[in-house]
Amino acid sequence: MGRHKQPQIRQRLLEACTDHALAHGLPDRLEPLAAAAxxxxxxLIYxxxxxxxxxxxxxxxxxxxxxxxxxxLLQARSDEPYPATLYRAWxxxxxxxxxxxxxxxGQLRESAEQQLWPGFRREATTDWLAPLEHGLRSIGRPGLATLVLAVIRGLIMDLDATGDTARTDQAFRDFLATMTVGPVETGVDLPER
Structure with missing residues (x-):
């Protein structure tokens, strides 16, 4: 009679492998994950x-x-204007x-590993829209969710390519300042990082 799989062992292995992959990226072989776990x-195959x-x-x-x-991080807070929440989240x-x-x-998007999660690009976009719409509703601008997400995604790509945190932070601050112009004026003074 074979052993029964134990979910708690599987979960412990999964947590250790996930920690390793987050720290070092997805490996080509199982050995680094096995060692980390x-x-x-x-x-692991079992x-x-x-x-x-x-x-x-x-x-x-x-x-x-x-x-x-x-x-x-994207939840609206009663103690701060939503653009400040967005900057803190950024x-x-x-x-x-x-x-x-x-x-x-990013490694997943750019590699042949896309077969591991074929719908990832779509999910990685659409799953952020609802929290952004909800938060933006607090300043009367839920329709900006797609624009905010596009700016965030573009600046993340820029940051990944250049490593220029100061420039991308300033670009995001400048973008958030434009959100306060229009139907809802929040008067937000965004902090430096």
């Missing part, structure tokens, strides 16, 4: 079926973590806590 490649099965699980786990962290998303996610999912 303190197990063997054979045990719990996840295939290398691709493990990588899909790692990507899914990383995406859940990212959505939880970033969605919380600095977290592009700062040390957010960069591993941007790196991992």
């Amino acid at each position: 303190g197990t063997s490649a054979r045990m 719990h996840f079926g295939t290398r691709d099965g493990l990588l899909r699980a790692v990507l899914g786990q990383a995406r859940r973590r990212q959505l939880e962290m970033f969605s919380d 600095t977290e998303m592009t700062g040390p806590r957010g960069r591993p996610y941007l790196r991992m999912f």
Whole structure:
């Protein structure tokens, strides 16, 4: 009689593999993940079926973590105008806590690994629209969600290509300042990073 898979062991392995992949990127082989999880490649296959099965699980786990962290950052707060919330979210998303996610999912977008998550590009765009619309509703501008998301995505690509945090931060600050002109004036003075 064979052993029964234990979900808590699978989850512990998944957490360790996800931590490693966020820190170092998606590996070409199982051995780095096995070493990070303190197990063997054979045990990873036992719990996840295939290398691709493990990588899909790692990507899914990383995406859940990212959505939880970033969605919380995009929530409107009663103690600050929403453009200030967006700027704070931007600095977290592009700062040390957010960069591993941007790196991992950027690697996914640019590689042949797209077969691991065929609809990723669409999901990575549309899943941010609802939290942005909700937050922007607090300043009467929910229709700007697509524009805000496009600016964020473009500036993230710029930051990834150039590493110029000061310039991209200033560009985002300048963009947010334009949001306060129009039907809703918030008078937001955005802080420096």
